[in-house]
Amino acid sequence: MATRRKFVQTLPAVGTAFAVGGHLFLDDGPARAQATPHLASHFHPKGKAPSKFTLEILTRARGALPFDDAKDFDEQKKGLIAQMQDLKIMADGGHVAWDMERFQFLDKQDDFDSIHPSLLRQSKLNNNYGLYEVIPGIYQVRGFDLSDITFVRWIVFDTLVTNEVARAAWKLFQQHAGQGLPVSAVIYSHTHGDHWGGARGIVDEADVRAGKVPVIAPVDFMEFTVSENVYAGNAMNRRLFFQYGLLLPASPHGYVGQGLGQAVSAGAPGLIAPTRYVEKPIEEFDVDGVKMIFQNTPNTEAPREMNTYIPDVKALWMAENVVASLHNIYTLRGAAVRDPLNWSKYIGETLYRFGLEADVMFASHHWPRWGNSRIQEVLRAQRDLYAHMNNQVLHLANQGVTINEIHNVYEMPKGLQSKWYCRGYHGSPEHNSRGVIQRYLGFWDCNPATLIPLSPRDSAPLYVEMMGGADKIMARAQQLHDEGKYLLAAEIMNKLVQTQPQNQAAKDLLADIFEQIGYQQENPGLRNSFLAGAYELRSGIPQGETASSSSPDVIRAMSTELFLNFLGIRMDSRKAEGMRFTINLITPDNGEKFIVELENATLTNIKGFLAPKPDLTLTINRSDLELAMTGAKTLESQMADGTAKVEGDASILKMLASTMVEFDPRFEIMPGTKAGQVAAAREYPFEAKDVREPIAE
Numbered sequence: 001m002a003t004r005r006k007f008v009q010t011l012p013a014v015g016t017a018f019a020v021g022g023h024l025f026l027d028d029g030p031a032r033a034q035a036t037p038h039l040a041s042h043f044h045p046k047g048k049a050p051s052k053f054t055l056e057i058l059t060r061a062r063g064a065l066p067f068d069d070a071k072d073f074d075e076q077k078k079g080l081i082a083q084m085q086d087l088k089i090m091a092d093g094g095h096v097a098w099d100m101e102r103f104q105f106l107d108k109q110d111d112f113d114s115i116h117p118s119l120l121r122q123s124k125l126n127n128n129y130g131l132y133e134v135i136p137g138i139y140q141v142r143g144f145d146l147s148d149i150t151f152v153r154w155i156v157f158d159t160l161v162t163n164e165v166a167r168a169a170w171k172l173f174q175q176h177a178g179q180g181l182p183v184s185a186v187i188y189s190h191t192h193g194d195h196w197g198g199a200r201g202i203v204d205e206a207d208v209r210a211g212k213v214p215v216i217a218p219v220d221f222m223e224f225t226v227s228e229n230v231y232a233g234n235a236m237n238r239r240l241f242f243q244y245g246l247l248l249p250a251s252p253h254g255y256v257g258q259g260l261g262q263a264v265s266a267g268a269p270g271l272i273a274p275t276r277y278v279e280k281p282i283e284e285f286d287v288d289g290v291k292m293i294f295q296n297t298p299n300t301e302a303p304r305e306m307n308t309y310i311p312d313v314k315a316l317w318m319a320e321n322v323v324a325s326l327h328n329i330y331t332l333r334g335a336a337v338r339d340p341l342n343w344s345k346y347i348g349e350t351l352y353r354f355g356l357e358a359d360v361m362f363a364s365h366h367w368p369r370w371g372n373s374r375i376q377e378v379l380r381a382q383r384d385l386y387a388h389m390n391n392q393v394l395h396l397a398n399q400g401v402t403i404n405e406i407h408n409v410y411e412m413p414k415g416l417q418s419k420w421y422c423r424g425y426h427g428s429p430e431h432n433s434r435g436v437i438q439r440y441l442g443f444w445d446c447n448p449a450t451l452i453p454l455s456p457r458d459s460a461p462l463y464v465e466m467m468g469g470a471d472k473i474m475a476r477a478q479q480l481h482d483e484g485k486y487l488l489a490a491e492i493m494n495k496l497v498q499t500q501p502q503n504q505a506a507k508d509l510l511a512d513i514f515e516q517i518g519y520q521q522e523n524p525g526l527r528n529s530f531l532a533g534a535y536e537l538r539s540g541i542p543q544g545e546t547a548s549s550s551s552p553d554v555i556r557a558m559s560t561e562l563f564l565n566f567l568g569i570r571m572d573s574r575k576a577e578g579m580r581f582t583i584n585l586i587t588p589d590n591g592e593k594f595i596v597e598l599e600n601a602t603l604t605n606i607k608g609f610l611a612p613k614p615d616l617t618l619t620i621n622r623s624d625l626e627l628a629m630t631g632a633k634t635l636e637s638q639m640a641d642g643t644a645k646v647e648g649d650a651s652i653l654k655m656l657a658s659t660m661v662e663f664d665p666r667f668e669i670m671p672g673t674k675a676g677q678v679a680a681a682r683e684y685p686f687e688a689k690d691v692r693e694p695i696a697e
């Protein structure tokens with residue numbers, strides 16, 4: 001997991017990607033940071049301008065959207081104390097951790113013909129960059145990361161993604177409002193990495209351990225922080241290149257922000273474990289002399305999340321449960337589908353517990369809402385947003401609308417569509433509605449023809465043959481493209497590209513089609529996915545140095561059981577045919593024991609048991625095992641120096657190692673995009689390639 005690999009870089013370069021908590025983060029390295037957008041020209045030599053059909057769609061949207069309602073702009077700029085002067089924040093590693101310069105183009109024009117006007121509006125709103133007063137005593141630094149950092153006096157609510165930007169935010173706060181006093185407490189609102197990754201930038205872990213600075217979080221925070229992204233982590237990493245457009249330069253024809261914020265910072269992430277958990281549904285206690293009421297909201301925007309009410313100043317912190325967007329029910333990078341009805345009910349509960357009297361409402365992304373009527377309006381609409389999506393999608397599903405149709409059938413009510421903060425800047429009505437069906441009914445539309453379908457690359461050649469071959473498909477697809485019928489054009493061109501992955505003319509035409517669909521999207525995840533598909537079809541998957549690693553803090557926070565479970569996923573079962581063994585694993589310092597068994601080409605473990613006649617007993621303190629888990633030491637060297645004790649057949653560990661595969665985040669998504677690949681030898685990405693010591697990383 002904590003490994004770095006080389007791969008040669010092509011344009012535009014991308015830095016390192018790594019998973020932290022609920023998001024996967026990119027080292028938004030120098031090349032992307034330096035990409036100065038040219039307002040008129042396209043960043044890619046094969047890139048196309050928006051077509052007249054795309055222009056028409058964007059013009060229609062401009063006319064239909066409620067641009068008269070400018071409240072967001074008033075709220076976004078209210079309370080500005082100081083703009084951050086430096087447009088770049090440097091990482092300790094010497095690269096750029098945060099770069100606002102590349103988003104300055106957004107403010108240079110009122111409109112861009114290649115950006116949906118609603119998305120452009122949101123990105124302009126996210127171009128705020130400085131210290132803001134929410135009310136006297138409550139401050140936010142915005143625009144330093146995907147998320148906000150909030151100071152209630154010297155209590156920090158959420159700490160951004162990485163240390164360097166959190167430190168810079170703390171410095172700006174101290175210059176203008178902090179009075180030189182230290183952090184008195186940290187509160188993590190939820191388990192996603194953009195809310196805790198920067199803690200080491202503002203608080204010394206020794207002070208936390210000594211009890212000087214409490215770190216407060218919802219119950220089970222550590223378990224869910226670590227577990228949410230481990231098992232499918234590599235696939236999530238790869239998919240993030242689409243959802244977050246990691247290869248796209250900031251440009252009117254490329255990346256224009258992420259809706260929740262402009263981007264993810266690229267400094268060093270870490271994790272300081274909480275020292276105080278909020279366990280009951282509602283808990284009230286003082287933090288640094290401030291009375292706070294915590295409301296746990298499990299299984300909403302995150303598996304564990306909590307709102308906080310500060311009654312003395314009637315200030316309501318909504319964590320990430322209510323932001324200035326429709327949030328994800330289904331996450332494009334991949335995640336278990338969230339529970340929209342539960343989410344809606346918690347917003348309703350907050351409304352009736354605190355929202356009827358709150359004077360100000362603030363959250364971990366975007367900007368606050370002032371005045372009780374505005375707060376009630378936003379809470380009610382957000383409550384209804386998630387409930388409507390749940391109820392109306394199921395209403396339609398109960399009448400036979402399937403997962404393959406729902407996004408073309410489901411519509412939000414007009415009242416919600418006309419509220420900017422209900423529009424799809426993170427979730428979209430399209431992918432969320434499909435997510436709701438996925439949650440309740442799963443992937444199958446109940447048509448037997450789709451029940452055990454052929455793989456796309458196995459069915460596509462027959463289509464190509466029946467359609468009369470590549471030339472005919474190209475001609476028809478070009479015609480559909482020229483008529484603005486991009487989804488139909490994509491449908492047939494995808495068959496050809498699946499059949500002929502090396503046909504660059506076909507890939508280029510499909511890229512042109514994707515690009516127009518991308519320009520037309522309001523939702524940044526949808527836009528980025530189409531533009532990323534176009535990019536990879538044109539240029540292939542870039543090569544460069546990447547790290548598919550979690551930070552050492554996160555690996556240390558993994559339970560041994562989670563780690564062993566993940567080994568079972570990393571094992572290529574085909575290599576384990578015929579192997580059979582039983583290992584007892586004992587970690588004396590934390591009193592845990594496991595049976596680890598390989599049988600039927602399947603690696604399993606069960607906690608709390610030891611086998612009577614194991615083939616091998618491995619005894620190692622959990623604190624030493626962590627060194628192997630993070631790659632700081634190999635298990636072999638620990639066996640040699642006696643830190644790890646083995647009884648029985650030690651060669652079993654080598655046998656186990658021989659079955660392990662290191663996942664590579666550069667697997668192909670669009671056919672024929674992997675560098676140096678020839679059609680005949682098209683590689684299955686899940687083929688075992690790399691054999692490593694299993695517990696040594």
Ligand SMILES: [Zn+2]
Pocket residue numbers: 147192194195320364365
């Ligand atoms: Zn967040």
